[in-house]
Each structure stands twice: as structure tokens, then as C-alpha cells.
Amino acid sequence: IWQTVQAIPEGRVASYGQIADLAGLPGRARLVGKALGKVPEGGWRGRVVPWFRVINAKGEISFPTDSPAYKRQKEQLEAEGIVFINGRISLRQYRWQP
DNA sequence: CAGTTGACTATCT
DNA sequence: TAGATAGCCAACT
Numbered sequence: 001i002w003q004t005v006q007a008i009p010e011g012r013v014a015s016y017g018q019i020a021d022l023a024g025l026p027g028r029a030r031l032v033g034k035a036l037g038k039v040p041e042g043g044w045r046g047r048v049v050p051w052f053r054v055i056n057a058k059g060e061i062s063f064p065t066d067s068p069a070y071k072r073q074k075e076q077l078e079a080e081g082i083v084f085i086n087g088r089i090s091l092r093q094y095r096w097q098p
Numbered sequence: 099c100a101g102t103t104g105a106c107t108a109t110c111t
Numbered sequence: 112t113a114g115a116t117a118g119c120c121a122a123c124t
Contacts, residue, residue, distance in 0.1 A: 016106055027119060033105035034121075054105075062105040069105085 001025070001035045002044055008053045011080045012096040013089065015057045022098065033062065052076040053096075059088040 001023045008014050014022075016029035025031060036051045043049050052073040056062045063070040065087060074084060082089055 017108090020106085027107085028121095029106035030104065030119065031106090031121070036105060051105085056105080057107055073105095 001032055002039065002047070002049050005036070005049055005051065005054060006047060007098070008050060008096050011082065011094070013053045013055050013077070013082065013091075013094050014096045015091075016054060016062075017057055018096070019054060055089070059091045061087075 001019060004019050004022045005014075016032045019032045020026060020028045023032070032054070036049070036054060039049045039051060061070050061073050063073065077089070078084065082094055
């Protein structure tokens with residue numbers, strides 16, 4: 001899972017389900033979320049994991065809008081040029097296509 | 099050991 | 112387009 005997440009290019013995003021499929025775990029989107037939650041801030045074993053490039057299938061960030069985590073993720077994505085419209089982004093435009 | 103709980107999704111109204 | 116529903120499954124209570 002982490003390997004797959006690391007493969008997401010800058011300025012692109014992927015959904016939890018998409019990561020699950022690519023990682024060989026079809027139908028286990030929730031497991032991906034859990035795995036990402038376990039990654040320490042500094043990354044895993046020296047590798048940086050761009051967890052902020054992973055969002056849900058609707059193109060929204062999967063955190064409450066008022067949470068600190070939400071703001072953090074949104075800022076990181078915007079810093080890569082991704083634009084939010086009504087709290088969501090255009091998957092058609094930013095979805096990572098391997 | 100049974101029930102609950104999510105960083106989720108596809109499908110149907 | 113948006114809400115409700117039913118699968119999903121490892122980790123906790």
C-alpha cells in the first residue's frame with residue numbers, strides 16, 4: 001500500500017479504492033485508510049509517504065471539514081496546484097492514471 | 099467470543 | 112445531484 005501511495009506523482013491524487021486495487025486488495029478501501037493512519041509523520045523507514053494525495057471516491061478529503069487534519073491535507077494539495085471547489089476537487093482532472 | 103467501528107464504495111432511489 | 116443501503120474486514124471493546 002505505501003509503495004503504491006509513493007508512486008502517486010506530484011499534483012495528482014488517487015482514491016482509497018484505487019490504491020487498494022493497485023496494491024492487490026480489491027474491495028478493501030477501508031484497510032488502506034487504516035494503513036495510512038499508521039504511517040509516522042516523518043514517513044516509513046526513511047521513505048516519505050504522500051498520504052495527502054489519497055482522497056475518497058467523491059473527490060473529497062475524508063476528514064471532518066473543521067478538523068486540523070483536513071486543513072493540513074487541503075493546504076498540501078493546494079500547494080501542488082490542486083484547486084478545491086465547494087470542498088471537493090475535480091477527479092476528472094487530477095485523478096492519477098497509472 | 100460477539101458486537102462495534104471506521105482516512106471506503108458501488109448501487110439504487 | 113444527493114441521501115440511504117449494503118458490502119467490506121482488521122482492530123478494538
